[in-house]
Amino acid sequence: MLFRGWGKSVDGPWPDLATVVDHVGVPHLVVTRHALVRRVLADPVTFRPDNALDAVTPIPVAALRVLAGHRFRLPPTLANNGGASHPEIRGIVADALHPHRVAAQRPWLTGLVRDRVAGLTAALDAGRPVDLYADLAADLPLLVLARLVELPDAPVGAVKDFARAALELFWAPLDGSRQLALAAEVGRFHTVLRGFAATGGGLAARLRAAGHSPDVVVGALFFLLVAGQETTSQFLTLLLHRLAGEPAVRAGLRSGEVGVDDVVEEGLRLEPPIVTWRRVAAVDTTLGEAPVAAGTSVVAWLARAGRDPAVVDAPDEFRPGQPGSRRHLAFGAGPHRCVGAQLARMEAAVVVAEAAPLLDGVTVVRPPWCPDNLTFRMPDAFVVRRV
Ligand code: HEM
Numbered sequence: 001m002l003f004r005g006w007g008k009s010v011d012g013p014w015p016d017l018a019t020v021v022d023h024v025g026v027p028h029l030v031v032t033r034h035a036l037v038r039r040v041l042a043d044p045v046t047f048r049p050d051n052a053l054d055a056v057t058p059i060p061v062a063a064l065r066v067l068a069g070h071r072f073r074l075p076p077t078l079a080n081n082g083g084a085s086h087p088e089i090r091g092i093v094a095d096a097l098h099p100h101r102v103a104a105q106r107p108w109l110t111g112l113v114r115d116r117v118a119g120l121t122a123a124l125d126a127g128r129p130v131d132l133y134a135d136l137a138a139d140l141p142l143l144v145l146a147r148l149v150e151l152p153d154a155p156v157g158a159v160k161d162f163a164r165a166a167l168e169l170f171w172a173p174l175d176g177s178r179q180l181a182l183a184a185e186v187g188r189f190h191t192v193l194r195g196f197a198a199t200g201g202g203l204a205a206r207l208r209a210a211g212h213s214p215d216v217v218v219g220a221l222f223f224l225l226v227a228g229q230e231t232t233s234q235f236l237t238l239l240l241h242r243l244a245g246e247p248a249v250r251a252g253l254r255s256g257e258v259g260v261d262d263v264v265e266e267g268l269r270l271e272p273p274i275v276t277w278r279r280v281a282a283v284d285t286t287l288g289e290a291p292v293a294a295g296t297s298v299v300a301w302l303a304r305a306g307r308d309p310a311v312v313d314a315p316d317e318f319r320p321g322q323p324g325s326r327r328h329l330a331f332g333a334g335p336h337r338c339v340g341a342q343l344a345r346m347e348a349a350v351v352v353a354e355a356a357p358l359l360d361g362v363t364v365v366r367p368p369w370c371p372d373n374l375t376f377r378m379p380d381a382f383v384v385r386r387v
Contacts, residue, residue, distance in 0.1 A: 002028055002056070002299065002374050005275030010303050011316065017290050020299075022374075023173045024057060028278075028297045029287075034308035034329065036287055037300045040279055042334035044082055047279035047298055049336055052080040053223075054278070056374050057174045063183035070187030071194070077219035079227070079336060085212075086335070089220060092210060094339050096149050096203045102343045105144050106350065113140065113354040120358055129365050129385040136355060137236035137382075141229040141347055148343070149224065150202020154192065162189035163230040164378065166222075171375045193218050193225070230376070232344045234273035236351050237379045239264070241368050242271050243352070244359045244384065246318050253356050262320035263356075264348040268306075269328035270318055273377050275303040277332055299374075305329045363387050 002022040003009050014032045021027050031037050040047045053074060059067070076082070077089055113136075120130045130136075139156045165185035168174070174182070197204050197217035203224075207217045243250060243263070252258030281296040292298070305328070307315040312324030319325070331338035338344070363386075368379030 002030075004370075004372060005301055005303050005374070006370070006377060010275070010301075010307065014304065016288055022056065026297065028299045029292060030276075030299045030301055031287065032301050032304045032308075033288075034305040034311045034327070037302065037305040037329055038333050039287070040298055040300050041277070041329065041332050041336070044279070044335055046282055046285050048082040048282045049080055049279055050076070050082055051278050051280040051297060052336075053170055054080075055170045057172065057179065059169070059179055059183065060176050062176065063179040066180060066183040067187050067190075070191050072187050072190045073215050073218075074222065075213075075215045075219050077216050078223050078339075085216070088210065089207070089212065089216065090335075090339060092206050093203065093220060093224070096206070097340055097343055099342045101148055102346050105147060106346055108147075109140070109144055109347065109350050110354065112143070113350055117354050117358060120355075124358070124362065124384075124386045127386065129383050131366075132240050132355070132358070132382045132384060133233075133237040133368065133379060134381065137233045137240070137351070139233070140236070140351070141232035141344075142225075144343070144347060145224065145228045149228075150200065150204075151221075151225075152196050152200050154196075158189065158192075159225060159229070161185060163226045165189075166226050167230060167373065167376045167378060168371075172371065172373045190218070190222065193221050197221055227338075228340050228343075230378075231273045232340075232347050234377050234379055235267070235271070235344065236348060237368055237382050238271040238273060238377060239267040239348060239352065240355065240359065241364070241379070241382050242267060242318060243356055244362065244364055249318060249320060250356055250359060252320070253352070258320050260349050260353045261345070262325065263352050264345055265326045265328070266318055266320045266322070267348065267352075268330040269312070269325055270306065270316075271377075272303050272306060272328070272330035274330065274375055275377065276301050276375050278375075300329075300332075302329045302332070359384070361386055 016033045018030045019027050020030050123130050165182045169182040276299050279298045281292045283294050285292050309315050311327045313322050331341040362384040365385050366383035368382045370377045
């Protein structure tokens with residue numbers, strides 16, 4: 001494993017650039033400063049996005065065969081697409097996630113969250129523990145995404161299992177037997193997605209109508225089903241956990257002195273669900289003063305960039321609205337910047353507004369545990385109960 005890009009390591013001393021060798025012996029150039037991370041992400045000609053979805057543990061032949069058996073292919077579509085088709089595919093996805101369409105989902109989502117919070121409050125009042133990941137955050141983003149891009153019905157549990165399997169298969173340190181099991185899970189769902197891509201309405205139909213091949217439609221749906229829901233449910237869990245330890249912020253929310261949107265931005269800065277993102281140097285170049293050879297894997301450490309004292313006043317403190325709070329790079333930067341940022345922010349704002357009061361007077365029974373992963377936090381649970 002290269003490193004865990006959160007917790008103790010994100011707080012420790014680091015140079016601006018560090019070459020770190022990962023668990024399979026591959027060196028990566030880790031970029032820690034805000035200005036340099038932004039430069040890398042905003043210049044996809046020099047630092048191409050082609051390696052964004054490469055498996056950090058090379059997938060062995062046996063697991064590749066399992067994937068091939070499901071006709072698994074992941075052509076460049078969005079995050080890993082440095083080619084000419086990227087702007088058009090991105091444009092179609094961006095239309096589906098247009099801020100007006102996102103805003104239209106807000107009342108529905110607010111009602112859903114309010115109902116759930118009422119149920120969770122009753123459970124807490126009765127002395128029962130509640131898991132704010134499983135019982136609140138896990139499926140909300142998928143339910144909203146399904147309405148926005150018109151996903152055909154698929155069991156929520158199956159999509160969550162597939163998405164988490166994909167995040168593990170491509171970004172975790174793994175042994176061969178685990179890779180086989182994950183390849184089977186990811187491959188199985190890929191077959192389901194091929195069916196959606198061929199017949200589905202909404203986004204799939206629009207991509208088909210624009211003349212994109214079935215592989216491209218599957219690739220776009222694959223990425224959206226992972227990036228468009230798993231990231232946000234992870235973020236909601238991490239943010240609620242953080243807020244549980246920030247009573248002054250919750251008091252400010254109650255009194256109206258602290259704004260919900262400021263809490264979301266400070267959460268993205270300090271608890272980003274995506275801690276790193278990769279690019280590959282296309283040519284011999286420099287970063288700061290340092291030479292970077294063509295072919296170098298560059299790891300933009302988004303979580304660290306959010307704590308750069310050059311951009312934020314109190315980098316390690318959760319102070320909503322502080323100068324620099326919104327300058328985080330949790331959504332990346334440049335032509336590949338997250339196309340779902342508006343949606344993620346809306347979902348988080350609804351959850352903070354409706355669910356923060358749940359955290360008053362609770363103790364944490366089980367904080368989120370996050371497995372080793374280069375990029376995604378993947379918290380597994382967040383259990384609280386009333387004292
Ligand atoms: C808190 C939640 C989220 C975080 C932290 C996040 C973060 C990111 C990051 C770091 C990137 C790479 C940006 C770059 O290369 O510069 C990205 C790309 C992307 N994200 Fe998100 N994301 C979130 C939620 C979403 C949602 C809700 C959707 C859609 C429903 C979404 C769709 C995408 C897509 C399609 C891309 C690829 C864009 C492209 O390459 O043009 N994300 N996201």
